[in-house]
Amino acid sequence: MENYTINELISWRLIDGQILILDSHLNESAHELNEVGSYIFSSISEGKKTSDIRDELIAHYPKGPSLEEDIQSFLNKLKELQLIIPSN
């Protein structure tokens, strides 16, 4: 799985367990992430590998049929918005 870092152009805060992203420069927008999205985003900011984040989420939540797809779809959306960028 591709690994990511947070785009340095954005500002974000963890507020009461949820991430609020301000990316005025890129999309003139603010994004509110839900609990799982906030966990993924925070983990990326801590430098965790995507596969480790996935494993942690699978261990924490009963593995539904679409959990892995949902994670990938969420990451694709963040990437599309340039909120995260691929890292090697």
Add this chain to the structure above:
Amino acid sequence: MEPRSLQNTLQKSKIEFLKKSTFKCGKGESLIFSFHGIPISFHTSVPSLISLLKEYLPDAWVKNKSLSHSYKIFHQSPAQEIAQKFDNESSSDVFHFKNSFKGCEQIFAVQRDFVATLNTQERCYYCHFEPIIDDGLHNFFRWMLSPLLLDLSKAMLHAAALINEKEEAFLFLGPSGAGKTTMTEMGSPRLVLSDDMNLVSFENDKLFVSAGGVGGLYKPQVALDRKFEVKNLFWLNQAKENSIVELSPLQQVQFMLSSFANLPWKNFSKDEQEKAFNSAQAIINCMPLKQLNFTKEASIWNLIDSP
């Protein structure tokens, strides 16, 4: 590069007019003042505007000698051939963009009532608006001051503000149409700071508000240099019943960020974005933002005044 949205020929013609303008100001056509703590050296080709500004600004803000680190403003009245174009614009949005001009990158802003450019290196603003205390001047100062105020632990909010007989202030935030002016109308005999733009300052965990002095239907009923401690901070929501509802911390920050007036988000650097975030959180830490559900009846003030 000019933004794609700057397709409007009126806006383009104003920018072109500004670029062709030569700003010359003679003796006696300058005024040094501080506007909400921002030091300004104002120069105009219209002497009567200086007299109007002296009447409009509190005495304590007008200075006799130049202030250190002041921002220079060079103003001209729009020429006759273009003046009517300042009224014909239908949109009230501010278009703000960076563009190269005279060999350096400058920031341009164009709105219905003014057009301006900022040379950031020289801290110089060049602008055109009608030489009276009205929308053009208000909109220019709102655009100019809003980003600078964040450095002073202050913020210009799109909000209505009133004070009661104990000089306790109530602030009402919300987008256009939310009911800020309605709340102001229903608030009589309380004194109005502004129904649209007010300045908040946060210090020692307390939140204060002053009349913004940069527009609104109501003229300030208190001096611009007076500040009042905020007793309640509300996000307006028109509803079938009156009630006060707590908002989540995240909603409070979101609503506060959306209430900052005229911040040029698209051109904000990471540092400026961080300042806005920090200011929003600092305001919320001083005073929680609650949602005021209201029915557009004056009885709402009974609920607001209740302990």
